Amino acid sequence: MEAVVVQNMTKTYGKEKTLAVDNISFSVAKGELFGLIGPDGAGKTSIFRILTTLLLADSGTASVDGFDVVKDFKSIRNTVGYMPVKFSLYQDLTIEENLSFFATVFGTTIEANYDLIKDIYVQIEPFKKRRAGKLSGGMKQKLALCCALIHKPTTLFLDEPTTGVDPVSRKEFWEMLRRLKEQNITIIVSTPYMDEASLCDRIALMQGGKILSIDTPDDIVKAYREKLYAIKANEMYPLLKVLENYPGTLNSYAFGEYAHATFKDQMKNMEEFERFLAEKQLTGVEIKSIEATIEDSFIKLLH
Amino acid sequence: MKQFISFVRKEFYHVLRDRRTLLILFGMPIAQILLFGFALTNEVKDSEILVVDYAKDNASQQILTHIGASRYFKISKAALTQKEIMSTFQAGKIKAVVVIPVNFNEDLLHSNKAQIQLIADATDINTANMIINYLSAIILEYQNQINENLEIPYQIIPETRFLYNPQLKGAPGFVPGVMALVLMLVSVMMTAISIVREKETGTMEILLVSPFKPVLVIFAKAFPYLILSLINVTAILLLSVFVLDLPVKGSVPLLFAESTLFIITCLALGIFISIKTDSQQFAMLISLMGMLLPTMMFSGFLFPIENMPLPLQIISNMVPSKWYYIIVKSIMIKGLGFSSLWKETLILLGMTLFLLAISLKNFKIRLQ
Amino acid sequence: MAQGEKVIVCDKLTKRFGDFIATNEITFEVNKGEIFGFLGANGAGKTTAMRMLCGLSTPSSGKASIAGFDVYTQTEQIKRNIGYMSQKFSLYENLTVKENIEFFGGIYGLTDQQIETKTEELLNRLGLKSEAKKLVGSLPLGWKQKLSFSVAILHEPKIVFLDEPTGGVDPVTRRQFWDLIYEAAERGITIFVTTHYMDEAEYCNRISIMVDGRIEVLDSPTNLKRSFGVSSMDEVFYQLARSAKRGD
Incomplete structure (x- = not known):
């Protein structure tokens, strides 16, 4: 079953109609770890915002878990998890307060879905009384992931979760994603780091609002014919x-x-x-x- | 409901953990009240004035006795020419000169009309106004006194009137003014900033992509500021009663009800600003320039509206704080009840509904 | 590379914030024309160290001289002899390419004549001639970063500090950026660069890796890989940074 289906999606901004997403189509299977790989300005964030119902596309259709991103936006907002680019949580609330706030907003409790975040949460639990603003980059990232997971989403959207993060923390983050995949959550992640591409099940290489190539990392590499x-x-x-x-x-x-x-x-x-x-x-x-x-x-x- | 409560609790954490916010919220009202109450008092005490009495008759003597008896003025007498008067002013020693022309008493008795010349040093326009007003009031008082048993009244020009502040006390005017100012600041600026901050940090995106109704997000964010503003009203009233010795003449519950209405007006404005802006600085600038300045200028608190040119008077009618200022003044100082204030209340209510309506209309459930 | 002349000399340079030691007694030297990679995990103290070297922040203790000037007393001279760019500080988005070049040329005290020739040279080198009158804000990130670097070395500084200059830039533009760096180094400009891309660490002549405020290792990439017995810089970095106690 397809978790995400995008067909002929186009998005422009402003009066000058600057093209951000250029007639893109792709689909992501349920339980897949899918990567949008490309530099800044490739159109990754626009795609995320359209799929999470935060923006309307100029043309084309898209659905998440079978729900249309325009008509059924409420259903999508109930089921997906989202970590925006540059996401920074509430700096003046503690780890615990942040997490329980997002749990309540999503109509659940920390206890109800604890098993899902347990692996990640135990790493930051010793500091649960510490304010988010005083955490290290790696810990912030773990907390943000917990917050995005707390309502047991069917599909998880992570927009550049590792940008500006050092290689060690990046590695740990990807290990967490691999473990989450085992819980049968569909994960769509974007990154400008090419070396992270090989960790995805399938990737779309993007530039200037277009998909240059979409396949498994292995097949993309195999398609490289020159010696x-x-x-x-x-x-x-x-x-x-x-x-x-x-x-x-x-x-x-x-x-x-x-x-x-x-x-x-x-x-x-x-x-x-x-x-x-x-x-x-x-x-x-x-x-x-x-x-x-x-x-x-x-x-x-x-x- | 549980979500709403959780939201409100979070908002209180934000406020209580940020020293700057706390300072603006509670330090400012207290500072303002004390500043206006003590330092910036408009009262004129022991101002040095000069009397030039050309008449030296019965009436002039009596007027001068009245002025001399007032605790506002210290008078000295001299006989000077017009030229000498000017140079005395230039020396900067005196604040005003009272000139009583020759035949003052006779003019009064025969033509029922006499003139007194009041000259004030207008480099400090507020003090000058105040002194002229006080002097005129004293002259008027004298005039009323001698007119008591007469059929054809004597008239002494100039004539000034004082309303609702017969003791010539400085405090009453500014407490309602400070209330309007503080509520405007807290409710409009703080609400706008706190909502825009969520846009900046990206948390607004998360909240939008959640089952929580987007409109409720906005109301949940505004609600804590309603409570904080009411705490502010209470604080200001307590200060005014116990520190400034200025009791509330009218009904306190009515005052709180009207304040709640005004706070909601302000919250609606704050929400509207937050919808239209994307950065905290911009929200702050708009709140200050667009809201605070008009409150200072057009509420009638610092500058009397009656003296403004007509276009500005019309503009002043569109400033919510003007109506709130009138309401608070009426309740606190005049002791009026709702029956005399329904018109102002209705105008404020109309503004609130209008602002809420355009906020809701402009509110987007998506970004952009 | 001209050996011998030292343009950066640091001796036990330390910065404390209260009882937190952000940069702890770092000691190193950088030669003229060298490409020096300054690596470390988030919060290891790189930014603090870089600020001190640029004369933007006074050290708590230790000594350092930049282009022969003292970081305590001669910060004005330091600023005149260095260039700086980061991913965040770019150019003025609402000025055109040409206006930006002219403005920064003016700031660094170049004459009109110099600015004119420099502008011409720079536009030709970057292939931006047809874009000269376009607003910088409308250019793709990669071009902005290349332009930003060229502007940072407009006044031929002795040293240029680059703070994660290639973050979020596509792989082709990233390499073009490094071509610009090599060219500048050939001309004798010393390059001091931070990056999270480990392949870029390989392009440096020497690199240092900071862990918890200290410089843990300092050598050429080849020597580092040899002494750690691994095949990539990634693994060197991983082994070192994993032992870090603190984050940012």
Whole structure:
């Protein structure tokens, strides 16, 4: 069964009709962990707001748990959980007060759905008398997730929950999401971090209001047909310059300690390339063929 | 209902945990009352005035005795030319000069009409007004006294009247004014800011995406400020009775009922502002410029409305605090009952309903 | 990279807020033209340290000199010799690209002649010629960030401080941004950068990782990975930051 269905959704803003979401269609299956991956301005937040009934689309239809986002907005508001971008809770209320307030607003109690948040809540429970404003970024995030889960939503919308969060807290957050998935909650999450994409069941790579590609992370990577090489040298910036100037290069860019590059004719003439590098006086050169990552796929789609 | 209570409790947490809010809520009314009550009193005490008596007759002597007996003035006498009077003013020693022309008594007896010239140092316009008013009142009193048994009354010009404040006391006018001001500030500004803050932090998005009815969110947010405002009214009245020695002449329950109505007017305004704005600063600016300033200018509390040009008088009718100011003044100082205030009450009620209506009409169950 | 000349010298630099030690005796040096990555978990004390280095906040104790100027007494000279950009501080959204460049050029005391040539150069380099008269607010985030960086180094500062400059930017623009950083470093501008992207840490000549207010490690990415016996910076960071006691 489909938890979320979006058909030909378009959203523009203001008098100039700035296009935020451009004729998008996709669907998310029940219990799926679905990722909208893309930079700022890709249209992720607009999609979230339309699906959570906070905004009306210009055209197209969408439904959540079978409810229409326009007609049945009340039913949707009863069943979904939502964590907006930049969400900051009530800074002057304690952990406990925040949680019990949101529980009451959603017509439930902490006790009633405790089993759902238990895993996460026990980590912050020792500080339950502390005000939200005095919590660390990671703890705030856990509390926000608890608040969004307290009424046992069928579908959970998380808009950039990890933006600006350090890699360690990000990792922990994704572990929590994996565990939640086991509770059969559909989770739709957006992120600008490409490395988080592989943790989703399925992803949509987005840019400029459009979906560039939508599939499982594995299949997106498999769709990368060119042979990809990782090249390393002791001097990174000169290496990038050299790759750019090599006539056989299709595309080259930095990627961590390596540079990634694709070549014309799938690089049949490796010796010639190695000679070219040697002439440029690069040291410690290392070349290897590698599997593409989501980020490589995204870069290719943008070109 | 349980949700509503939980909401109200949360709102009280916000208020009680923020020192700045608390200070504005409760420190300000007290400060205002004390400031107006003691420091900024409009009373004129022991003002130095100069008397130039050209008449030196029976009537002029009697008037001067009256003025001298008043505790407001310290008089000295001199015979000066017009030019010398001007230079005395320039020295800045005296606040006003009373000039009684020659043949004062005779004019009064024969033509039933006489003139007294009152000159005041108008660099401080309020004090000048006050002194002229007091002097005129004293002259008037004298005139009434000599007219008691006469068929054709004597007339001394100028003529000024004092209404409802015969003791020439400074306090009564400002307590209703401060009440209007404080309620405006607390109810309009605090409500607007607290709702807009939820928009800024993103919590409003969550509340909208919840089973709680969106309109109830707004009312639940406004409700605590109704209670806080009523506490403020009580505090101001207690201060006014026990510290400033100014009793409430009319019915206290009526005063509270009217105050509740005015508070709801203000809350409706605050809600309207919060719907139309997205940032706390902007909400505050609008509240201050759009609400507080008109309250100061047009309620009749600092500047008498009767003296304003007609267009401004018409504008003043649209300021809710003007009507509330009239109501409070009538109840507290004149001791009037509801039968004399139904018109003002009705106007206020109309404004409240209008504001609530446009707020509801503009309220959106979605963002934007 | 010109070895020898030190443009940032920190010795036991400390900042206390009450009994909370935000930055605890950090000691390090940065060479001219170096790209220095300043990493750490949220709340590790990076922002506080950066504010002190920019002359915006007076240290509680310790010594530091920036471009040869003392952080206690010569903050005005420091500000004249550094550039700064962050994800939050960008340009004026309601001014055009050209107006922004002219304004910041004026702020940094460039002559009209200099501003004109700089503007020309910059617009050409970023390929923004046709956008010169557009409001900055209407540009995509990635372009804004590239423009913002170029404006931050308009006056050829000795050091430029970048606070998470690429957050939320797409992968292609992120790399173009780093090209700009490399170019600036080639010209001898020292780059001091914070980031949450671990692949960007690899682009730095050296990086430091802060944990609970202290600099826990400082070395080149390659050496760090070797000494931790792991294959990526991500794992180095994870091992270090996991031991952190405090958050932000």
